[in-house]
Amino acid sequence: xxxxxxxxxxxxxxxxxxxxxxxxxxxxxxxxxxxxxxxxxxxxxxxxxxxxxxxxxxxxxxxxxxxxxxxxxxxxxxxxxxxxxxxxxxxxxxxxxxxxxxxxxxxxxxxxxxxxxxxxxxxxxxxxxx
Amino acid sequence: xxxxxxxxxxxxxxxxxxxxxxxxxxxxxxxxxxxxxxxxxxxxxxxxxxxxxxxxxxxxxxxxxxxxxxxxxxxxxxxxxxxxxxxxxxxxxxxxxxxxxxxxxxxxxxxxxxxxxxxxxxxxxxxxx
Numbered sequence: 001x002x003x004x005x006x007x008x009x010x011x012x013x014x015x016x017x018x019x020x021x022x023x024x025x026x027x028x029x030x031x032x033x034x035x036x037x038x039x040x041x042x043x044x045x046x047x048x049x050x051x052x053x054x055x056x057x058x059x060x061x062x063x064x065x066x067x068x069x070x071x072x073x074x075x076x077x078x079x080x081x082x083x084x085x086x087x088x089x090x091x092x093x094x095x096x097x098x099x100x101x102x103x104x105x106x107x108x109x110x111x112x113x114x115x116x117x118x119x120x121x122x123x124x125x126x127x128x129x130x
Numbered sequence: 131x132x133x134x135x136x137x138x139x140x141x142x143x144x145x146x147x148x149x150x151x152x153x154x155x156x157x158x159x160x161x162x163x164x165x166x167x168x169x170x171x172x173x174x175x176x177x178x179x180x181x182x183x184x185x186x187x188x189x190x191x192x193x194x195x196x197x198x199x200x201x202x203x204x205x206x207x208x209x210x211x212x213x214x215x216x217x218x219x220x221x222x223x224x225x226x227x228x229x230x231x232x233x234x235x236x237x238x239x240x241x242x243x244x245x246x247x248x249x250x251x252x253x254x255x256x257x258x259x
Contacts, residue, residue, distance in 0.1 A: 055165050055169045057169075092165065093233050
């Protein structure tokens with residue numbers, strides 16, 4: 001099960017729709033970090049709207065992925081945590097999802113754009129080669 | 131059902147949720163049960179090297195009403211040497227967040243664990259209606 005990575009200008013979108021096996025998760029993470037590094041992505045939105053059960057293993061995969069993306073220098077946001085997923089994750093233990101979250105992909109993109117703007121990333125503004 | 135591959139974890143999780151919904155658990159409780167089943171099945175596979183997960187309804191003998199749902203996880207893996215340590219928040223020997231077992235304990239109402247080093251582990255968790 002390969003997770004497609006979509007590109008929207010300098011932002012990458014991924015949607016996780018099934019539980020990932022160990023191999024899937026590794027494949028997905030290496031695909032993503034490779035792509036982030038390649039295009040020097042400024043942000044990554046990870047959409048988990050379709051996941052209605054998130055156990056501690058999936059929570060770790062999602063957290064780790066967000067951390068990897070941040071280490072590379074991009075912003076990461078998790079979108080679409082389902083109400084019952086939130087309920088169960090908090091019940092299980094705090095900090096299962098450490099990254100920032102947004103209601104949906106639209107809001108996630110807004111957050112990413114806002115954050116990219118405030119961190120004053122001028123690397124790619126028009127006067128790049130000055 | 132037998133847990134011998136990663137796909138079995140998802141199947142067990144789905145089956146547990148379906149059973150919970152059939153028994154009339156609230157949606158929140160059904161999700162708690164499904165997550166606990168997924169967690170236990172993952173433990174059976176990753177720590178126990180495969181085993182079984184059994185989910186069954188507990189009925190009142192007289193009224194035949196469903197009282198609760200029991201999830202039983204069984205493996206013949208290496209066993210857990212220090213159960214108290216395994217139930218400690220943040221302690222993990224594998225690839226989790228270290229909140230699997232304590233998480234299941236919180237998600238369910240009753241929680242029992244028996245383990246013998248070298249023989250295997252049995253975890254029983256019950257959610258009452």
